[in-house]
């Protein structure tokens with residue numbers, strides 16, 4: 001039996017969600033907060049170096065953290081409420097975009113998926129169909145351009161409506177959470193299971209790409225009057241797909257550094273351009289960020305794909321064995337079974 005979002009199992013979050021990876025936008029810093037004493041010990045020096053020098057500035061940081069922890073503690077319940085209100089009140093402009101059709105997909109993408117479906121192990125032939133832009137970062141066409149336009153029209157229509165809006169995370173202030181507006185069951189889940197899974201199985205078997213069983217999907221939006229760029233980070237995902245949907249924009253390239261926990265600057269970064277209708281597939285733990293756009297507006301579809309088999313061993317956000325807390329929906333992709 002599956003529920004409305006299309007999940008078949010009970011999923012969990014790790015309890016580090018309320019203590020770890022809290023992003024301080026003013027100082028572009030991710031922090032953990034358990035007690036004030038621990039926080040001062042771990043971050044006072046680095047915060048001071050980043051310009052947080054007065055006691056008042058430090059107080060402001062503590063207040064922001066406390067607000068964020070509160071927001072996270074109530075996140076699931078507010079999200080369920082928002083989804084119910086959206087379902088009741090929001091009238092889609094293009095209802096058909098919520099149901100994935102083969103005709104939305106680029107022919108080249110279908111060719112790549114067919115190639116993967118017919119093979120159990122990676123052969124060099126696959127790398128002739130994809131472009132490897134940086135270490136294990138692959139580019140390929142995903143959608144037809146016409147579909148990207150319609151999807152964007154739908155998302156803008158939603159943005160302009162009076163429906164309540166949940167934002168993807170503290171780093172993206174203007175995105176849209178796709179599960180809340182009803183994209184999971186008939187669009188993102190079939191896209192992940194039927195099309196992306198054959199590909200990730202061959203490309204990332206070592207990072208859970210062969211056993212992805214949930215996701216978090218959202219849209220990020222950059223505009224000259226809103227967010228311009230995205231700080232360096234890793235995703236709460238085993239494998240991520242990032243598809244540029246439009247509109248017209250200049251710059252805003254992604255950049256990739258090393259895998260987790262190597263400070264930027266000690267490592268060479270590779271810049272990768274976004275091209276409308278094309279996707280970039282990468283390991284979730286591959287550190288990356290987005291450079292500022294210099295004109296226009298950029299919308300990208302982001303699918304953080306999770307493999308419970310991998311994350312149940314080690315939570316990618318706190319690097320410890322996860323302490324499970326039950327939640328609705330796909331939660332953060334942890335399960336109890338394996």
Ligand SMILES: O=C(O)CCC(=O)C(=O)O
Pocket residue numbers: 172220230235242254288289290300302
């Ligand atoms: O703006 C982008 O293209 C990157 C977005 C991203 O990395 C994320 O949301 O995790």
Ligand SMILES: [Fe+2]
Pocket residue numbers: 233234235288
């Ligand atoms: Fe990311």
